[in-house]
Amino acid sequence: MRAADLFLRLFLHLQYVLWYTHNMMVSKKKVMTKKKKISPVLIFFLTLGGILLVGLSGLLFLSLQTGKRGAQQAWNTDADENSRQDDLEGKDNAEAGTPLHSLWEMIPEKQAAAEEEKEPYADILRDPEYMAANRIYEKKSSEDGRVTLCFAGDILFDDEYAVMAKLKSRGGAIEDGISETLISEMRAADIMMINNEFPYTNRGTPTEGKTYTFRADTDTVHYLDDLGVDLVSLANNHCYDFGETGLLDTLDTLQQDGIPYAGAGRNLEEAAAPVYFISGGMKIGFLSATQIERLDNPDTKGATEGAAGVFRCWNPEKLLAVTEETRKNCDFLVVYIHWGTENVAEADWAQLDQAPKIAQAGADLIIGDHPHCLQGIQYFGETPVFYSLGNFWFNSKTLDTCLLKVTLTDSRIESMTFIPAVQSGCYTSLAEGEEGQRVISYMNSLSTGVFIGSDGSISRQE
Structure with a gap:
């Protein structure tokens, strides 16, 4: 009521x-x-x-x-x-059919911990200023927990020399100088590195008295992008061919194109500094240095505290110290070094002297160039040394060459593959069939304690 x-x-x-x-x-x-x-x-x-x-x-x-x-x-x-x-x-009914690990991941703290475990360098990747200051780059790997590195030897983009002149006469695309098969291998790698054996500059004066001086127009840097290159070595005896001006132009050109470099800089600190890539949950370091020229007063100037130049290692003490320190800050370390004797297939005494020291200092992989021809492979401890990858695309000579592919898992080498190639008529192509087996057989004859299979797989022989 x-x-x-x-x-x-x-x-x-x-x-x-x-x-x-x-x-x-x-x-x-x-x-x-x-x-x-x-x-x-x-x-x-x-x-x-x-x-x-x-x-x-x-x-x-x-x-x-x-x-x-x-x-x-x-x-x-x-x-x-x-x-x-x-x-x-x-909710109970829904969770009854939910896996326990899914419920665990719903907890924010646990989810954050899981993300940290999945990407151990998450804090660094969230700090672009720190990354830039320490030359750290992020590169997504094609497969979680696995990173593929690829290396090639010397390249040259100087249009006053045969390779670039021929390229331009064929149309000017990089595929007119290097086969699409090889380019596909290079682009497929997570991190691709080559030796940039020239400066990018339209200025400067060629080194007086030097037989060969190279330089390329700054616009040609786009060929690195076309090849899938992620990192270049400048520690060689030609990046200073047009003096400090030419070298500084080179550094600026590469920076503007977003290509990291190692082995040269505006001062010694920069020249000796490593480059790091965070990829596949690993932090991979790269150092580059040059023994060449082996003179008291070389044409290619070594960097100092106040002057631009290359990272010289004829006296290896500085390189060994930097190698040891860099290895403490990464999971895997590559040292790319300019050494050896031109046009000689055997490693010389200075290579044989420095290789074990660099390995002992912390290098996990040593890649060499400068001789303009292939040299053999040898292990020191657990570190493989590739004494020279030779010319990749450099001149008109007919020469054996290669790509080297190294796959990493858990910060260790899972596999290594030698991809045989031939430079001929200013064109570099994959060596297949009998020609490929010939190049592989030749590399086996140069190597010590290593066997390269018919498929290019590299294995250690005790």
């Missing part, structure tokens, strides 16, 4: 009681004249009855309203409780 109905009925009953009482009192006092005033007692009771009527009515109304709200709240509470119970039951 509604509160208004109750209030009305109560009011009517009280009115009736008061009316009846009044009539009874009047009938008992018939002797009173009409002019006589109403008794004060009657007035008191009528007033009191009115006050009680209003008070009781108000209390009744408030009580009913409070009870109504309490009932509504109780109903809402029951409904909410039922709803929550349904939600919990539904």
